[in-house]
Amino acid sequence: MSPLDQPLATARDLTRTYANGVNAVAAASFEIRAGEFVAITGPSGCGKSTLLHLLGGLDAPTAGELHVDGLALHSAAERDLTRYRRHTVGIVFQFFHLLPTMTALENVMLPRLLQGESPTTVRPKAEALLALVGLADRATHFPHQLSGGQMQRAAIARALVGEPKLLLADEPTGNLDTAAAAQVLALLEEIASQGRTTLVVVTHSAEVARLARRQLRMRDGGLMQEP
Ligand SMILES: Nc1ncnc2c1ncn2[C@@H]1O[C@H](COP(=O)(O)OP(=O)(O)O)[C@@H](O)[C@H]1O
Ligand SMILES: [Mg+2]
Numbered sequence: 001m002s003p004l005d006q007p008l009a010t011a012r013d014l015t016r017t018y019a020n021g022v023n024a025v026a027a028a029s030f031e032i033r034a035g036e037f038v039a040i041t042g043p044s045g046c047g048k049s050t051l052l053h054l055l056g057g058l059d060a061p062t063a064g065e066l067h068v069d070g071l072a073l074h075s076a077a078e079r080d081l082t083r084y085r086r087h088t089v090g091i092v093f094q095f096f097h098l099l100p101t102m103t104a105l106e107n108v109m110l111p112r113l114l115q116g117e118s119p120t121t122v123r124p125k126a127e128a129l130l131a132l133v134g135l136a137d138r139a140t141h142f143p144h145q146l147s148g149g150q151m152q153r154a155a156i157a158r159a160l161v162g163e164p165k166l167l168l169a170d171e172p173t174g175n176l177d178t179a180a181a182a183q184v185l186a187l188l189e190e191i192a193s194q195g196r197t198t199l200v201v202v203t204h205s206a207e208v209a210r211l212a213r214r215q216l217r218m219r220d221g222g223l224m225q226e227p
Helices: 048-055 078-087 104-114 119-132 148-160 178-194 206-211
Strands: 007-017 023-033 037-041 063-068 089-092 166-170 198-202 214-219
Touching (some): 007 048, 023 198, 037 048, 048 063
Parallel strands (some): 037 198, 089 166, 166 198
């Protein structure tokens, strides 16, 4: 069987109840296959970001099960979760979260430097990714010298530098003007079409959702329809 037929992620009755009693994710069950491009959609407050954080190993479920790439995230030891966050996933946020005192190139290099790799080996990889996202000529610019769309493309390059199996993005075009959003969209589509990375994008944008091969529609923490 091709690895593309295997589920990369499997959630069963996945639940995240916050201390205030809110069921941000409520008994959600779904599968995401390797190489898929999935959009998570739904009204504000329905639990999209919470679900993405669970997939990224940034938050832990309070009930149910979540397996990604063979790791049981719901019961994993902190050591395994750290490895998972560093090696298996890359995350893109609405507000970019680039470090302001580092250049675009340094921001992209950082995840691998933190893993102990030498700048000499990381630099060419980071430069190639900046070229991929159309920022070859912005490598030495600091975030404040970049437009919103350029910052988001740098953030996408940073998320890809660890060669993640799973790329997660939370409203990646939510803070961009139409032209910049279109560029980020084209980039996501290109990444998805290469098929090496599974892509899960939380979005309000009908256009982003349309690009995805499948939508997980959320309401009040649950999923509206099964894959
Ligand atoms: N840290 C938190 N503590 C308590 N409630 C939260 C927290 N984060 C989010 N919520 C609540 O959980 C629900 C889902 O939030 P969220 O996942 O951010 O939704 P979305 O991303 O779809 O807008 C909302 O009702 C929100 O107010
Ligand atoms: Mg959100």
